[in-house]
Amino acid sequence: MNKIFITIISLLIILVAWQVIETNADKQMIAQNQTSIEAFVPTPLTIINTFATSGSIIVLELKYTLFRAMVGLLIGLALAFMFFFIFVLFPSIRFGLLPLAFAINSFPVIGFAPLIVLTFGQGSAFSIIFIAALISYFPILVGLDSTFKNVDKESIEMMNVLNANKRQVLTKIFLPASLPNLFMSLRLAIPASIIGATIGEWLGVRTGIGQLITVALYQLKPGLLYAALLSVTIVSILIVWIISLLEKKVVPWKYYHN
Amino acid sequence: MNAPVIDIKDISKCYIKKRQPIEVLKNISFSVNDGEVVAIVGPSGCGKTTILKIICGLIKPDCGCIKYQDNDISYALKKCLIGYIPQSLSLLPFRTVRKNVMLPLEVLKINNCERADELILLCDLQKYANYYPHQLSGGMRQKVAIARALAYKPKILLMDEPMASLDEMIKEKLNEELLKIKDSTKSTIIYVTHNIEEAVFLSNKVIVLSKTPGIIVDAVDISLPDKRDSSLRSDPAFFREVTKIRKILQNNK
Numbered sequence: 001m002n003k004i005f006i007t008i009i010s011l012l013i014i015l016v017a018w019q020v021i022e023t024n025a026d027k028q029m030i031a032q033n034q035t036s037i038e039a040f041v042p043t044p045l046t047i048i049n050t051f052a053t054s055g056s057i058i059v060l061e062l063k064y065t066l067f068r069a070m071v072g073l074l075i076g077l078a079l080a081f082m083f084f085f086i087f088v089l090f091p092s093i094r095f096g097l098l099p100l101a102f103a104i105n106s107f108p109v110i111g112f113a114p115l116i117v118l119t120f121g122q123g124s125a126f127s128i129i130f131i132a133a134l135i136s137y138f139p140i141l142v143g144l145d146s147t148f149k150n151v152d153k154e155s156i157e158m159m160n161v162l163n164a165n166k167r168q169v170l171t172k173i174f175l176p177a178s179l180p181n182l183f184m185s186l187r188l189a190i191p192a193s194i195i196g197a198t199i200g201e202w203l204g205v206r207t208g209i210g211q212l213i214t215v216a217l218y219q220l221k222p223g224l225l226y227a228a229l230l231s232v233t234i235v236s237i238l239i240v241w242i243i244s245l246l247e248k249k250v251v252p253w254k255y256y257h258n
Numbered sequence: 259m260n261a262p263v264i265d266i267k268d269i270s271k272c273y274i275k276k277r278q279p280i281e282v283l284k285n286i287s288f289s290v291n292d293g294e295v296v297a298i299v300g301p302s303g304c305g306k307t308t309i310l311k312i313i314c315g316l317i318k319p320d321c322g323c324i325k326y327q328d329n330d331i332s333y334a335l336k337k338c339l340i341g342y343i344p345q346s347l348s349l350l351p352f353r354t355v356r357k358n359v360m361l362p363l364e365v366l367k368i369n370n371c372e373r374a375d376e377l378i379l380l381c382d383l384q385k386y387a388n389y390y391p392h393q394l395s396g397g398m399r400q401k402v403a404i405a406r407a408l409a410y411k412p413k414i415l416l417m418d419e420p421m422a423s424l425d426e427m428i429k430e431k432l433n434e435e436l437l438k439i440k441d442s443t444k445s446t447i448i449y450v451t452h453n454i455e456e457a458v459f460l461s462n463k464v465i466v467l468s469k470t471p472g473i474i475v476d477a478v479d480i481s482l483p484d485k486r487d488s489s490l491r492s493d494p495a496f497f498r499e500v501t502k503i504r505k506i507l508q509n510n511k
Contacts, residue, residue, distance in 0.1 A: 154344035161314045161342045162365045162410075163335070172361065176352040253352045253390045 015044045042223040047230065050223040058212065058231050065209040066235060068125055069197035072132020073189060079133065080140035087145065088174045089166050098145065105138040110199055117203045128200035128208070135196035136189040143185025147178040180254050183247040190243065191236045198232060261327070262289035263446055264313065264414060269322030271308055281471035282308050286322070288465055288477055290414075295440065295447040297457035299503065300467030306450040307345065308472075310416045313448065314342045334413070338366060341412035341445075345419050347403040349391040355402050356387040362410045377405040380439060397428040404436065408443055415440075415447045421456065430488065433459055437486055454507070458499045459486065466503060468510045476506050 022043045026036040038046070051058070083101060087094040113131050120127035151173055159169050201210025209228050216224035248255055269286040272279050282305040290296045298306050311317040313324060315335045326334035334340055349358050359374045378387050381401040391399055400420055407415055421429045433456060440447060451457050457464050458480055466475045480499050482490065490496050 152346055152348060154346045155348035155350065157311075157316050158342060158344055158348050159365065160316060161335070161340065162362050163338060164365045168365055172365065173350065176350070179352070251352075253392075 019044050038222075039220065040222055042226050046223040047226045050221075050227040054224060054227065058209075058228055061207060061209045061212045061228070062231055062235060064125075064207040065194065065197050065201060065232070068128045068200070068208065069132050069190075069194040072129045072134075072197060073136045073193040075129065075133035076135075076137035076189065076193065077140055079137040080144055083141050084144040084147075084174075084178065085170065087148070088170045094145075094148075101138070101141055104134075109134045109196070113200060114203055117200070122204040123206060125205065127203075128197050128205065128210075131200040132193040132196040136193035139185045139188040139192060140182070143181040143188075144178050146181050147174055150181070151177050179251050180247075183243060183251060186243050187240050190239050194232060194236050261292065263292045263327055264290040264331075264448070265325040266309075266313070267323050267325070269309075269312060269319045269324070271305070271312065271317065271319050283312075283319075284471040284473045286472070286474060288463075288474065290446055290448060291462075293444055293446055294463065295437075295449060295461040296463045296465060297449045297451055297461035298465045298467060299451055299454060299457045299507070300472065301469045301507075302452065304467045304469050305472035306452075306467060307418055310342070310418050310448065310450055313414075314340050314416055338410055339413045341407035341410070341415045343403045343407045343415070343417045343420055345422070347399055347420070349399055349402055349406075351391055354388050354390055355383055355394070358391065358402055359405045359409050362406060366410055368410065373409060377409055380408075380442065381405040382435070395428075396424050397432055400424065400432060401435070404439065408439070408445070411443075413446060415445050417447060417449045419450055419452065422452070429453075429456065430491070434487060436460065454500055454503050455491075458482075458496060458503065459490065464503055466506050466510075475510050478503055478506070 022037055022041070026038050029036050042050070083097065086097070109131060113127075116130055117124075117127045120130065155173055156169060159173060164172070197208070198210040198213070201208035202214055203210075205211055209232055212228045213225055216222070216228060266289065267287050269283055270281070271283040272281050274280075286309060288296070298309060300306055308317060312319050313331065315332065324331040326339065350361065353361065356374055356378060359377055360371070363370055363373060375387075378384055381404055383398070383401055383405060386394060386398060386402075391402065394402070403420065404415075404417075421432060424432065436447075437460065447460075449457070449460055462480055464478045464480060466478065467473070468475045478499070482493075482495060482499065
């Protein structure tokens with residue numbers, strides 16, 4: 001409780017200082033006939049104001065972005081689990097495929113994004129989902145793959161003595177052992193998928209937060225731009241928080257101490 | 259004594275390390291009778307663990323054969339007559355004590371919860387049934403591993419230095435408990451250790467291995483009564499056996 005209190009207080013201090021300093025600076029700039037800072041960086045009050053006036057637009061566009069990001073995340077999740085299952089069932093393939101998986105990640109997806117948009121057709125939501133999936137699969141795969149370091153060789157030997165088949169080794173050992181890693185990587189993958197979707201939306205759809213950001217930029221509405229970015233941040237934090245709550249339910253052994 | 263359940267004949271094993279063959283085991287032969295405890299002692303790296311892994315089919319020997327009663331050992335493995343407790347115990351951190359004991363039953367598709375409870379009772383773990391392994395002390399974990407290995411009623415239990423990391427007091431107590439458990443389950447145990455006193459206390463026969471290549475220096479029958487408790491530790495006969503084995507080991511350094 002105390003920690004939250006300190007966080008809120010320091011946030012408030014920063015916001016108030018920002019507001020006061022910027023309004024004073026702007027007064028001087030206007031007095032000297034210069035462009036005000038407000039034209040590029042809105043004050044906290046302007047942002048709050050924008051939320052009040054354009055809140056419904058932001059929420060509407062946010063829904064589009066979130067839907068695309070989450071579908072992309074699910075595809076990324078499926079892709080990562082597919083690799084992981086193949087690695088567990090056919091360990092020799094792992095050493096061959098892992099460098100390939102890393103290589104796909106090193107490939108600059110963002111630079112490639114315009115081509116993806118062209119491939120699927122401008123205005124197609126699928127291109128955005130595809131970009132979100134491509135960006136989010138990798139942290140999840142790396143997380144899942146680290147399960148190989150957590151599972152000790154002897155527990156697999158023990159399963160062999162019990163004549164367990166590969167499927168049982170997967171479901172009884174690797175899958176539960178991968179859960180803490182999965183949650184850890186989701187914390188990285190969720191914001192990544194939202195960023196991926198937002199960037200995809202810059203390039204050619206008529207909906208979504210990314211598109212709202214481009215519009216705000218061209219119409220010189222920094223208040224709207226900041227409000228849009230802030231809304232993405234808040235939602236991203238909320239989802240990660242929900243995931244943490246879920247983690248305590250799904251991975252109880254990590255949280256039980258004495 | 260009864261007929262041998264496990265009969266090991268002329269087993270050798272060679273590893274290749276940096277293109278150099280290393281002989282780990284050479285011409286190992288011994289047999290284990292039904293209901294016996296056989297301890298294998300020897301210096302570190304003499305292939306004690308390798309013997310156990312060969313018996314439970316994890317490592318193939320270069321030559322030699324192992325018989326279970328009159329059949330090949332693979333028959334016993336297929337029928338799951340062998341229980342194996344690895345050195346690290348390999349308790350699954352995400353399963354409670356009870357679920358860990360259930361694991362072999364689940365793998366073998368014997369859905370018998372009562373069996374798990376029976377073993378938890380036998381190993382005196384009732385209070386801790388819903389604890390996770392990391393919440394338990396080393397001795398407790400040891401008992402969970404024993405309960406798990408016994409869950410599917412194996413005829414033979416292979417234990418790989420199970421008590422190496424425990425302190426002396428708990429080790430002695432657990433040794434006594436192990437004998438009690440063994441009496442009530444009538445299992446045969448092959449026990450790898452580097453602790454001579456532990457080996458003598460537990461077993462009917464102690465097999466002494468020499469350093470690389472592991473060959474059997476001697477197989478000492480322990481002539482102590484079958485019923486053993488803590489008073490045995492101060493018995494002169496116990497010391498005689500311990501000294502005997504210590505001398506054999508010292509002569510082979």
